[in-house]
Amino acid sequence: MRTRQRREWLRPAFGIGVVVWLMTALPAVAASLYRIDQRYGVISFSVGSLGLFTTEGLFPRFEGELLLDTEAPERTHIDVTIDAGAVAMPLQDQADLLRSDAYFDTAHFPAEHFVSTSIQVLSPTHFVIHGLLRIRGVAMPQDLDAVVKDRHFDQERQLEVADFVVTGDIKRSAFGMVADQIMVSDTVRLAIRIRLTVGVQPHGE
């Protein structure tokens, strides 16, 4: 790189590089990388029993990254890891059951993982997140429905905030969770609520 010859060759390459950078990097100005965890929202789920009543639970510990591109939402990327062992239910016995080998088998699979593969934009505030969900070591394609709710300016904090509501129906049997078919519905309704500051560089560590 010290020879004059090489520097001459670098000039056009540099020029092309700038153009490419401008093309690719400029839209990314609207993209923000968030390190998300339980401080930003809740991951809850519900199951039906005999079609008569539902039981709700929470995953109170999770962490991940969200590359949010408000200008080009289809470039948004999500990668979340959920602490399966931290699962919380109205009764301790229920949570213990979910940790057991018949359900999450947290002794062998302490975490669940979701990574997005593509984002489908239905409207400026409605998206489908296509991704891969791994539970009990089984990875299956999983679609999640994401809606931006209540995007507004928080006067107090002088920030623009938006609530993201993500829902999805998971078939637990697809991940090998086949116990209690009569009492616990196969479909598990996932509901995630995340509040993020948008339009500014996030403060995530």
Next chain:
Amino acid sequence: MANETAAGWSRPQRVLHWTMAALVLLAVPVGLIMTALPFRELLLKFVLYQLHKTLGLTVFVLVLAQLALHWRRGRPAWDAGLPAWQRRAAVAVHAALFSLLLLTPLAGYLTAATAPAKIPTLFLGVIPVPHLVGTNPVWFGVLREVHVALATLLVLLACGHALIAVQHHLKGRNTLIRMLRACE
């Protein structure tokens, strides 16, 4: 509690007494088994809870009917040879039994209604019984203890009551016989 003019216990009174007693004596082991059952046995646990609640609610209704009959029709005259203190004791025990027969299911109902698990109460496993109070973990903790204490008291008292009934029978009184069959 009521007049003592009736010749014996009427058939409905006898049927109610024994049905109610049988349901109580069934509700107790079902209650003990259902709570002891591990959560893995989810379906059986659920079915037993519904059975327990159904038995208990039926007891409540049957006892109301029994009380109504007691007030309307009265009870047979006390055995002539029965000392006054024993009569007073019997009246007190019967009143306590009636109270416990109403309070135990009531506390049970409130336990079920305040339970954090939010399991509905289904009479006979199909008819939803509305929970008039909401979930409350603190009250649930208290009510559950109250329910179990009342149930324990009820069982102990009923056992004592049954033993005394048998004792009267062994002494040749017709106390037990007239609860078993019609007498003029």
